[in-house]
Amino acid sequence: MKPNLNFKLSTSDIEIIEYALLNSISRANERQDFTRIRKITELLGKLHDQKNFYGKMPDGSVYVGG
Numbered sequence: 008m009k010p011n012l013n014f015k016l017s018t019s020d021i022e023i024i025e026y027a028l029l030n031s032i033s034r035a036n037e038r039q040d041f042t043r044i045r046k047i048t049e050l051l052g053k054l055h056d057q058k059n060f061y062g063k064m065p066d067g068s069v070y071v072g073g
Contacts, residue, residue, distance in 0.1 A: 025054060 016024075028047050035043040 021054065021058075025051065 028051055032044055032047050035041075035047065
């Protein structure tokens, strides 16, 4: 059986995942588990790199970044 490579997550789903990972970093920091902190930080970086950022330009048009 092959792993599912196509996930359908909403922006709120991603936000919950990010907060959970940040909470995991806090707990790992209490234990001084620096290997775990590095892995979680790298995962958060991967999530950040895949985001598309939207914003409004001064003229009202939509800016898409990322």
